[in-house]
Amino acid sequence: MNRTIFCFLVMSSWAFLSQAQRVDRQIGELIEAYARLGKFNGSILVAAHGKTVYQKGYGYQDIRKKTLNNAATVYQIASVTKTFTATLVLKLVELNRLSLADKVARFYPHFPKGDSVTIEQLLSHTSGIPNPESEVNPKTEVGSDEDRFLAAFKDRTFDFSPGTDWKYSNSGYILLGYIIERVTGMSYYDAVRTYLFTPLRMNHSGFDFKGLASPDKATGYWEYPESDTVQAATLINFEGPRAAGAIYSTIGDLYKWHQGLQAGKIVGLPLLDQAYQPVKSSYGYGWIIDSVAGAKVVWHSGDIWGFKSELARVPADDICIIILNNIEEVDLHSITRKILSILYHQPYQLPARxxxxxxxxxxQEYVGEYELRPGEWIKVTVEQNRLKSTTNRKQELYAQKKDFFLVDDGKEHLGVTFNRNDSGQVTNLSFTLGTRTVVCPKKE
Known part of the structure; x- marks a missing residue:
């Protein structure tokens, strides 16, 4: 080998090692800060350019048994399941067994608006199919799970005409699962195992978390488990969320998922690139689309009783962030954004508190709805003695003094002030964006 080239390669490897060590320290400091505040209890893996730069477990897997979370801990990943469902649909498209333009009526001739709703609209949450008002109970209602699911839409009004708007729909993804069954001739679960889990050797992933007997199985908690008297969250049967959120997994298996997608092992890269294009509201086919330092980020989060999850990827730079938590009270996306800032050498802040x-x-004085813009509201609630604000996602408001709070959006701490009238009643909230102060009146 040419001496100059050899020296360059050695210097490059030293530079990457040095940078990886610095990144490892920064991520560790960040996650430990969240863990000390009771805002992180789970497992995390961060990889870049084919190398794992950070991997660690924090807190209790089961506080009563005093077992700790680690790289092998198994968690429910909830709506991160949608990345699998969407990819399986694209696999069937690649095999010419399905088309993105296919209508639901091809599979269910009597489904409402079935001749207007397409597979692409189901993938991108632009179908207008509403979520059922209540969950069906397979023990008390007759017919198959599929029949009961379809019957729930018989008299329901669509949220909007197919293709004209965007609204997150678990029902749309559950319907995709049933369509997968019709196309493949096997259950959704067997289809995922056959086309996705088995080729990628995801041996620690599955569906029936409630029935899973494993020493690595995490117990889900509503809040950070500080004592063995903390209440464990009720487990939801996997047949409820199905193709919208039934999968359980580990950080190791989800990294195999990332690697398989990166290499085009399951679906060709051109079709995957199509999945990473936003259709409406920054949502593609099973992925939310964002950016960091000019690079495209594709991600999805998951939330089910007792568990939170997030998978974020930068395909162009082979970056993968996997965060799995067995507590409900966490904002994982803020953590993800800060890790991306670390990886791309951008400023970030340690967590607000x-x-x-x-x-x-x-x-309770702050609870109510505040008008952000016409037809769009900020909903402020109290949950477990914590103040929360909800727009397109839910975030905690951290009290700094009476009437002044911080919102941690993952990049900076945004100050929020609740303003009162002469009688002492809260009338609006305000915050500053750049040089502009935004005032949001409280609904009377």
Missing amino acids: NRIQLSPSNL
Whole structure:
């Protein structure tokens, strides 16, 4: 080998090693800060350019048994399942067994608006199919799961005409699961195992988490488990969320998922690139689309009783962030954005926290809806003595002093002020974006 080339390669490897060590320290400091605040209890893996730069478990897998989370811990991943369902649909498209333009009526001639709703619309949440008002109970209702699911839409009104708007629809993905069954002739679960899990050797992933007997199985908690008296969350049967959120997995298996997608092992890269293009509201086919430092980020989060999950990828730079938690009260996307800032050498802040603790009666004064813009509202609620704001996602408001809070959006701490009238009643909230102050009146 040419001496100059050899020296360059050695220097490059040293530079990457040095950078990886620095990134490892920064990520560790970040996650440990969240863990100390009770905002992280789970497992994390961060990889870049084919190398794992950070991997660690935090907190209790099961506080009563005093087992700790680690790389082998098994978690429910909830709606990260949608990345699998969408990819399986694309695999069937690649095999010419399905088309993105196919109508639901091809499979279900009597489904409402079935001659208007396409596979692509189901993938991108633009079908207008509403979520059922209540869950069906397979033990008390007659017919198959599929029959009961379809019957729930018989008298329901669509949220909008197919293709004209966007609204997140678990029902749309459950319907995709049933369509997969019709196309493949096997159950959705067997189809995922056959086309996705088995080729990628994802041996620690499955569906029936409630029935899973494994020493690595995490117990889900509503809040950070500080003592063995903390209440465990009720487990939801996998036949409820189905193709919208039934999968359980580990950080190791999800990294295999990333690697398989990167290499085009399951679906060809041109079709995957199509999945990474936003259709509406920054959503593609099973992926939310964002960017960092000019590079495209594709990600999805998951939330089911007792568990939160997030998978974020930068395909162009072979970056993968996997965060799995067995507590409900966490904002994983803020953590993801900060890790991306670390990887791309951008500024970030350690997590915001409550400087003071307000009484339940004080917190109730802020509860209500605040108009962000015509027809769009910020909903402020109190959950487990914590103030939360909900727009397109739910975030905690951290009290710094009476009437002044911080929202941690993953890039910066946004100050939010609740303003009162002369009688002391909260009338609006305000925050500053750049040089502009935004005032949001409270609904009376």
